[in-house]
Amino acid sequence: MKSKQIICEENFFHDLFMDYYPSLLSFACYYVEEEVVAEDLVQDVFVKMWEQRGRWKAVENFSAYVYQMVRFRCFNYLRGEKLREEMMRSYREEKVDVMEANRYMEEEIFRLVNQAMEALPPTYRQVITMSMEGYRVKEIAQKLNVGEETVKKRKQAAKQVLKEKLGKLYLFLAPLI
Structure with a gap:
């Protein structure tokens, strides 16, 4: 109470x-x-x-x-x-700055990858491009009218050239190939 x-x-x-x-x-x-x-x-x-x-x-x-x-x-x-x-x-200004930096890095990575791809011999570039598009070794061989071993060798050689030209940037590209 x-x-x-x-x-x-x-x-x-x-x-x-x-x-x-x-x-x-x-x-x-x-x-x-x-x-x-x-x-x-x-x-x-x-x-x-x-x-x-x-x-x-x-x-x-x-x-x-x-x-x-x-x-x-x-x-x-x-x-x-x-x-x-x-x-x-x-925070908004910082976020915009980070977004702009990310866009710049994406564009720069894309430019460097394209530059490295253009430096590949045409047969290697063809195999890598088709591989990035999701084609399997057997399908690439059929489309290019070559043996599967030839496709594997070209792909391996192209990967080696790209690793050398791109250095650590190759890590961005590797999962796609």
Whole structure:
């Protein structure tokens, strides 16, 4: 069962809330310009006041005190929002930079692979190209009208040339061949 003191404090606090909430909400809306956010901020202030109710009873000018608390809470919120927006802007810019770098690397890898492919003898290039298109050794042999061993040798020789020309970039190409 609640003590009489707690009940009195709750009633007093309820009356304060009812008296001040509408004007504090309007005051907070002036700063944050969003009623839903302002409602949360004002309610946060009242929760804090309830938690620290032993302190504010000694305040001489309660009205100024509570308005000051709401104003500070609004400023803290706005400061946090500004920081969040700056971080998001920075993240988006960084993401764009990374995307541009990735696009550049893809284009450069593609250019180097094409250059290496063009340097292959035509018969090797044909076998590698068909292999990258998904044809099997037997199918390549049939299409080129050569033996399967010839296709295997050309493919192996082409891979060796590409490894030498591309170095570590060959690792990007190897799964496709």
